[in-house]
Amino acid sequence: MTDERTEDMPECALDWHRAGQGAVLATVIETWGSAPRPVGSQLAISGDGRMMGSVSGGCVEGAVVTEALEALADGRPRVLSFGVADEEAFAVGLACGGRISVLVEPVGAGPDALPEALLADLVAARAKGRAVALLTRPGTGERRLTTGEGDPLAGVIDARMRADRSGLEEDGWFIAIHNPPxxxxxxxxxxxxxxxxxxxxxxxxxxxxxxxxxxxxxxxxxxxxxxxxxxxxxxxxxxxxxxxxxxxxxxxxxxxxxxxxxxxxxxxxxxxxxxxxxxxxxxxxxxxxxxxxxxxxxxxxxxxxxxxxxxxxxxxxxxxxxxxxxxxxxxx
The missing domain is CATH 3.40.50.720 (NAD(P)-binding Rossmann-like Domain)
Structure with missing residues (x-):
């Protein structure tokens, strides 16, 4: 079952994890062409395969769930890429003909997994209406949560907060913007x-x-x-x-x-x-x-x-x- 309230994905993943069900967060980190969902869109997956949110409007969610359950088993995040040519769109992949990259992160212990404490800090900041950015360098396990003030990427973070635009920087950092409503x-x-x-x-x-x-x-x-x-x-x-x-x-x-x-x-x-x-x-x-x-x-x-x-x-x-x-x- 899929719920389209994509703004609640961090909260949903944290709840599933703390309930002992296991949780994975999948995030669109890059798009090309006619992608169905913008960068920053998220899908939360529980250990029993339940979903909330969307990374492609239904085009590749099944494949993402399969990879998410494998990530939950081995504790390792991974980056998935999906895309097809327009003429092949309805045969496989993205029905819109675009391409996307999706970061799949299991929550909890494990090699480079998304730490529960960091996710909890993000959820707490969102609950207080604070504008924050979660920075992740896919493949290295590096992450940090910041308001942008005093951060080495402060200027970039500030610009992205004003634009409400998450995105991947040339230096490899993915900046996920979490602005209050x-x-x-x-x-x-x-x-x-x-x-x-x-x-x-x-x-x-x-x-x-x-x-x-x-x-x-x-x-x-x-x-x-x-x-x-x-x-x-x-x-x-x-x-x-x-x-x-x-x-x-x-x-x-x-x-x-x-x-x-x-x-x-x-x-x-x-x-x-x-x-x-x-x-x-x-x-x-x-x-x-x-x-x-x-x-x-x-x-x-x-x-x-x-x-x-x-x-x-x-x-x-x-x-x-x-x-x-x-x-x-x-x-x-």
């Missing part, structure tokens, strides 16, 4: 929020809408969305924006926007955007300075919010906001 906090249940929230979700964010005005933040206007009706400063305190959080204020009402902005500027949120004209923003800056916000903090604000693409409709404005957030996330 992306979040977006939207203050103001206005028309722009209606297209913005599903756009954010499509881009991988978990959106939360804040608006204490019941007529605005209703389930009828935002079906299926997470809505908080607390005052923005209270809601922001509860949500605790981190470095993987974008904050967007849309109400035009200083009583709602300003407390949210003050809270956001005190947090490590990577993006803080405010709806409003240049004139409206100038008045906002005066209020923030009167509230004790310094110029360095104010410089973090993106206002008027969104890239200047000539957007007019609520949906177009939402596109411009999502584009600017993406630019900030990926380019720093």
């Amino acid at each position: 992306l979040r977006m906090i939207v203050v103001g249940a206005v028309h722009i929020a209606q297209p913005l929230l599903p756009m954010a979700r499509a881009c991988g964010y978990a959106p939360v809408l804040i608006d204490p005005r019941g007529a605005f933040g209703s389930a009828a206007r935002f079906p299926g969305e997470t809505i908080m009706d607390d005052w923005p400063d209270e809601a922001m305190a509860a949500l605790a924006p981190d470095a993987r959080t974008a904050v967007v204020t849309l109400t035009h009402d200083p009583k709602l926007d300003d407390p949210a902005l003050i809270a956001a500027l005190a947090s490590p949120a990577f993006y803080i955007g405010c709806l409003g004209s240049t004139r409206t923003h100038a008045k906002r800056l005066l209020r923030l300075r009167e509230a004790g916000i310094d110029d360095a903090a104010i410089a973090r604000l993106h206002a008027p919010v969104g890239l200047d693409i000539g957007a007019k409709s609520p949906a177009e404005i939402a596109v411009s906001i999502m584009a600017q957030i993406t630019q900030r996330l990926r380019q720093g």
